[in-house]
Amino acid sequence: MSTAFGDDKRILIVGASLAGLRAAETLRAEGFRGRVTIVGDEPDEPYDRPPLSKGVIAGRFPAAHTALPRCEPLRDVEWRLGVAATGLDALAKRVLLLDGQSIEFDRLLIATGARARPWRDPSQAKLDGVFTLRGRADAERLHARLAAHPNRVVVIGAGFMGSEIASSCRELGLAVTVIERGPAPLSGALGGVVAERAGALQRDHGVDLRCYTTVDALEGDAEGRLRRVRLSDGSALDADVAVVALGAVRNTEWLRGSGLAAGEFGVACDAGCRAIALNFIVTDDFFVAGDVARFPHPLYRHQFLALEHWSNAIEQAAIAAHNMICAPANRRPHLAVPAFWSSQFGVNIKSVGVPSAADEVFIAQGSLAAGRFVAVYGKEGRVVAAVTFNQGRWIEFYQRLIESAAPFPPEASAADRPTPSAPIPVAFPDPTAVAHEATAILTGYDATDRRVQWIPRRRAAPAHGAVNPR
Amino acid sequence: MREEAILRTIYDPAHRAHPYALYDQLRQVPVRWQEDGPHEAGTYVVSTYREIAALMHDPRISSDLRKGAQSGGPRTPAAPYTFINLDPPEHDRLRRLAMRHFGPPERSDYLERLRPDIERIAARLADGLQGERTIDLVSRFAYPLPVTVICTILGVPHEDQAQFHLWADALVEGVGSNAPEARARRLEASLALNRYMAELVERRRKQPTDDMLSCMATDAGPEGRMDDPYLVATAALLLVAGHETTVNLIANGALTLLRHPSILERLRHEPDLVVCAVEEILRYEPPVQLLANRTTLDDVSIAGTTIPKGVLVTFALAAGNRDPLRFRDPGRFDPERPENAHLGFGGGNHYCFGAPLARIEGQIALRELVRRLQGPRLVVDPPPYRPSPVLRGPQQLLVEVDGVHPT
Ligand SMILES: Cc1cc2nc3c(=O)[nH]c(=O)nc-3n(C[C@H](O)[C@H](O)[C@H](O)COP(=O)(O)OP(=O)(O)OC[C@H]3O[C@@H](n4cnc5c(N)ncnc54)[C@H](O)[C@@H]3O)c2cc1C
Numbered sequence: 001m002s003t004a005f006g007d008d009k010r011i012l013i014v015g016a017s018l019a020g021l022r023a024a025e026t027l028r029a030e031g032f033r034g035r036v037t038i039v040g041d042e043p044d045e046p047y048d049r050p051p052l053s054k055g056v057i058a059g060r061f062p063a064a065h066t067a068l069p070r071c072e073p074l075r076d077v078e079w080r081l082g083v084a085a086t087g088l089d090a091l092a093k094r095v096l097l098l099d100g101q102s103i104e105f106d107r108l109l110i111a112t113g114a115r116a117r118p119w120r121d122p123s124q125a126k127l128d129g130v131f132t133l134r135g136r137a138d139a140e141r142l143h144a145r146l147a148a149h150p151n152r153v154v155v156i157g158a159g160f161m162g163s164e165i166a167s168s169c170r171e172l173g174l175a176v177t178v179i180e181r182g183p184a185p186l187s188g189a190l191g192g193v194v195a196e197r198a199g200a201l202q203r204d205h206g207v208d209l210r211c212y213t214t215v216d217a218l219e220g221d222a223e224g225r226l227r228r229v230r231l232s233d234g235s236a237l238d239a240d241v242a243v244v245a246l247g248a249v250r251n252t253e254w255l256r257g258s259g260l261a262a263g264e265f266g267v268a269c270d271a272g273c274r275a276i277a278l279n280f281i282v283t284d285d286f287f288v289a290g291d292v293a294r295f296p297h298p299l300y301r302h303q304f305l306a307l308e309h310w311s312n313a314i315e316q317a318a319i320a321a322h323n324m325i326c327a328p329a330n331r332r333p334h335l336a337v338p339a340f341w342s343s344q345f346g347v348n349i350k351s352v353g354v355p356s357a358a359d360e361v362f363i364a365q366g367s368l369a370a371g372r373f374v375a376v377y378g379k380e381g382r383v384v385a386a387v388t389f390n391q392g393r394w395i396e397f398y399q400r401l402i403e404s405a406a407p408f409p410p411e412a413s414a415a416d417r418p419t420p421s422a423p424i425p426v427a428f429p430d431p432t433a434v435a436h437e438a439t440a441i442l443t444g445y446d447a448t449d450r451r452v453q454w455i456p457r458r459r460a461a462p463a464h465g466a467v468n469p470r
Numbered sequence: 471m472r473e474e475a476i477l478r479t480i481y482d483p484a485h486r487a488h489p490y491a492l493y494d495q496l497r498q499v500p501v502r503w504q505e506d507g508p509h510e511a512g513t514y515v516v517s518t519y520r521e522i523a524a525l526m527h528d529p530r531i532s533s534d535l536r537k538g539a540q541s542g543g544p545r546t547p548a549a550p551y552t553f554i555n556l557d558p559p560e561h562d563r564l565r566r567l568a569m570r571h572f573g574p575p576e577r578s579d580y581l582e583r584l585r586p587d588i589e590r591i592a593a594r595l596a597d598g599l600q601g602e603r604t605i606d607l608v609s610r611f612a613y614p615l616p617v618t619v620i621c622t623i624l625g626v627p628h629e630d631q632a633q634f635h636l637w638a639d640a641l642v643e644g645v646g647s648n649a650p651e652a653r654a655r656r657l658e659a660s661l662a663l664n665r666y667m668a669e670l671v672e673r674r675r676k677q678p679t680d681d682m683l684s685c686m687a688t689d690a691g692p693e694g695r696m697d698d699p700y701l702v703a704t705a706a707l708l709l710v711a712g713h714e715t716t717v718n719l720i721a722n723g724a725l726t727l728l729r730h731p732s733i734l735e736r737l738r739h740e741p742d743l744v745v746c747a748v749e750e751i752l753r754y755e756p757p758v759q760l761l762a763n764r765t766t767l768d769d770v771s772i773a774g775t776t777i778p779k780g781v782l783v784t785f786a787l788a789a790g791n792r793d794p795l796r797f798r799d800p801g802r803f804d805p806e807r808p809e810n811a812h813l814g815f816g817g818g819n820h821y822c823f824g825a826p827l828a829r830i831e832g833q834i835a836l837r838e839l840v841r842r843l844q845g846p847r848l849v850v851d852p853p854p855y856r857p858s859p860v861l862r863g864p865q866q867l868l869v870e871v872d873g874v875h876p877t
């Protein structure tokens with residue numbers, strides 16, 4: 001087996017985590033025999049991040065147990081771990097490393113992901129007891145502190161990360177206050193209706209949840225230890241641990257001056273994962289995958305999406321790697337419908353599509369009050385997303401509704417459809433501008449046969465040829 | 471053969487030993503109408519992997535046949551519906567109440583703790599074969615193992631187990647058969663079993679032990695207890711659903727290994743291969759070949775066909791398991807098959823409750839047979855089969871051996 005990109009070629013992957021590893025595996029699985037080098041600034045071999053905010057900080061298993069499984073042995077891959085890339089010379093096709101060395105390549109995959117957004121005041125951020133969470137080392141430190149029974153943990157930000165951290169703290173029996181600027185936890189991601197349920201979940205589990213509130217300052221004592229958290233409502237909380245969970249920042253600084261369209265929101269690329277230059281011309285030898293990528297999605301009017309989703313990282317990495325070594329005519333588009341999961345307070349949450357593209361939501365199965373439900377999100381008469389709480393096994397069905405731009409509210413009469421039921425406004429605190437493309441549908445079942453198909457504007461789902469023998 | 475009568479031919483006992491060419495034929499059209507089969511009114515049969523998987527996760531498909539237009543399959547009116555025949559939310563609630571005492575998250579270590587007991591039961595059965603040269607593996611090994619295990623799990627006292635075995639026989643005999651005599655025998659056994667279970671529940675409530683029935687009878691969990699009639703019916707469900715299925719897994723497994731001597735030989739040296747071998751048996755010779763227990767709550771369009779609302783829908787698991795679009799070289803028995811996501815345990819919300827137990831039982835049973843039987847060879851191939859096309863497996867599996875190794 002040989003690939004269009006010859007055995008004499010050199011591929012460099014920067015970022016040795018989920019996307020980087022999956023890309024390397026795909027290169028080898030698809031028969032690329034040239035040189036593969038992986039550079040990563042963390043000392044560890046690739047590991048999995050989702051368990052960090054769940055089982056690891058709760059002490060259910062050690063951080064060392066999160067190594068990513070290998071689908072390929074990767075014996076002949078050169079690993080350069082513990083050293084950061086500091087620059088890209090696009091013309092010379094060379095990446096500069098922090099240790100002064102440089103690596104030349106024929107094709108590059110940018111997979112440097114994201115890091116935790118730090119607390120805005122650097123001196124406050126340095127207080128002993130103030131944490132962020134992104135890597136294994138962060139998780140180990142945070143777990144050690146939580147295991148020492150702090151009096152109160154303050155979690156700043158109730159997105160998925162903050163909510164999972166709060167859940168782990170409750171699992172440890174710790175007093176937790178969650179500070180959220182919006183009306184409810186997860187409201188930015190899931191909208192007010194479902195978020196209200198997430199808030200109830202937190203309160204039922206003994207979290208002191210403060211919504212419409214922000215943190216003004218973190219205050220320490222003379223020894224530099226966190227003592228108090230001052231809130232926007234004028235009150236203050238005594239706390240010895242604060243976890244800053246205010247989202248992530250893309251690791252693109254090293255690409256400054258490279259000529260690629262890389263910035264705060266990630267590195268722009270086309271649907272084939274090829275990086276886009278600042279002049280908006282698509283490049284041939286620079287590819288992007290994972291959290292660091294921004295890519296146009298046909299279901300969302302080709303707006304650029306930047307996702308921080310595990311499954312997106314692996315799917316995009318596999319597509320990028322495939323496209324790096326195949327003949328141009330065999331390139332595949334990255335069209336996967338966005339999907340992620342979370343687990344918190346005993347609930348498994350799954351999401352497909354982009355809920356924030358919706359303006360209405362509809363409970364299609366189960367009930368909000370019981371905490372087990374499927375919420376379907378709609379925009380202009382189309383299904384654009386679905387979120388399940390402890391009902392994840394139905395998610396594929398709703399994914400197909402999204403892919404086929406099925407009518408909203410969905411007609412499907414599930415056995416546990418609540419009655420009465422009607423769509424209600426989805427209530428996003430500050431609606432983002434992601435729009436759903438009502439004239440594109442996805443066909444095919446996996447990355448190898450997925451296609452975009454344009455359809456005329458219409459209300460109903462595509463009529464299948466009906467064959468009924470009776 | 472008429473296109474509408476493939477399923478009828480599959481139901482015909484004459485084809486029991488070699489059904490797979492018929493399943494291949496069925497799969498030529500992923501979703502199609504079939505006369506007869508499980509019900510005189512006919513059924514839509516889904517036979518390709520992708521379509522079965524899709525419909526198992528489709529909320530418009532119901533397992534509660536009372537919601538269909540047809541009268542539904544064979545039923546025992548005496549017992550309330552158990553979760554296998556119910557839809558969410560009732561299905562989910564009852565299944566959770568049972569799962570609390572069986573597996574994760576609440577009782578993750580339960581089956582592992584049971585493993586030594588199952589190993590002992592298997593070893594004892596193999597001990598019993600010592601000194602014999604011709605052995606029926608079904609009656610002497612595959613059959614007694616799962617009943618004894620489920621008795622242990624449910625907490626049926628040792629002295630009642632013989633009677634329990636008899637009821638179990640009557641209940642599973644001819645599942646999927648509509649013959650009036652089979653129905654009557656099943657009903658009678660079911661009534662007797664229910665009476666017995668009800669009594670046992672009472673006993674366990676007064677004097678709880680470590681078994682599942684005691685746990686269910688005394689549960690003080692956040693969602694409360696199952697009502698007694700459900701509890702009794704669920705105990706019976708665990709017996710029925712887990713019994714002949716596991717017998718067939720072990721018997722089909724032994725048969726398949728005897729037909730593939732090189733793999734049997736490998737298993738002697740690589741006992742851990744049994745884990746993947748069991749998965750491949752569940753794909754290649756699935757104990758549950760057909761699930762003829764679904765109906766549509768709506769018109770459902772799939773693969774170019776619209777299944778009308780309210781009809782009986784059958785998932786041909788045995789066909790999906792040999793779909794060449796999903797499994798490369800599907801007619802080959804290959805324990806090292808990558809990504810063997812077979813349909814042997816079903817899928818979606820009714821995915822087999824007992825799958826982790828069945829796997830352990832299958833692995834222990836086959837490992838024990840491979841280890842203990844010296845020079846085993848089939849006496850009759852194909853063996854005689856039980857009548858049911860749904861729960862398909864040998865009636866008798868005669869092997870000759872040179873001897874049986876001591877433990
Ligand atoms: C605590 C936590 C919980 C999560 N839970 C979920 C979840 O439940 N569900 C879900 O869908 N997603 C979850 N995610 C998101 C998911 O983990 C990410 O989408 C995924 O890790 C993205 O992989 P990646 O390889 O693109 O980026 P990353 O995992 O961020 O990896 C990038 C790597 O590149 C390295 N790097 C950065 N800059 C440089 C440089 N200049 N030179 C060399 N190396 C560099 C980084 O150190 C890192 O090792 C979670 C993330 C975290 C942090």
Ligand code: HEM
Pocket residue numbers: 533553554555565707708709711712713715716719756757758761763813814815816817819820821822823824825827828
């Ligand atoms: C090899 C052995 C087994 C096989 C092949 C098997 C197969 C299956 C299949 C295909 C289903 C799906 C039914 C449906 O969708 O309608 C199922 C469900 C079920 N099985 Fe098994 N099974 C096995 C062993 C067991 C055992 C040992 C138990 C009990 C401990 C068990 C208990 C159940 C129950 C209770 C259900 C219903 C689940 C639900 O409706 O949610 N099974 N099984």
